[in-house]
Amino acid sequence: MTVAILIADDEPNILMSLEYLMKREGYTVHLARDGDETLAVLRRERPRLVLLDVMMPGKTGFEVCQEVRHDDAIKDTLILMLTAKGRETDVVKGLALGANAYMTKPFSTRELVDKVRELLGAA
Secondary structure, three states: OOOEEEEEOOOHHHHHHHHHHHHHOOOEEEEEOOHHHHHHHHHHHOOOEEEEOOOOOOOOHHHHHHHHHOOOOOOOOEEEEEEOOOOHHHHHHHHHOOOOEEEEOOOOHHHHHHHHHHHHHHO
C-alpha cells in the first residue's frame, strides 16, 4: 500500500508540479486548493502527510495546522509547510502551531523529496 500525501496550495502550477513529483516518487496524491477543502480532504482521506501552503483562501495554512493539531481524528497527520513566507517569525509560528517541518519557496525538488522521505521515515 502506498503512502497518501495531500498537497494544499491555491496556485494551480504548484499543485500540478508537486502532484507530478510526488506521484513519480510513488505516493498516492490528493489535492486541495484552500484551507476549508484541506481540512475536508484530511478528514475524508486521512493522508499520512500534508504539504501545506500558508497563504490560501479561506483558512490560512497556520489556521489549518492549528485545527489539525486540535482534532483527535487527524492530529497525527504530518505537516510540512511550504510557503513564500520565509521570515524567521513565520517559521517559528508554523512550528509552534504544530508543523513538523517548514520549507520556504523557492525550494529544490530534490530537497523537498528528501524532506518528505525524512518525515515519513521518522513517523
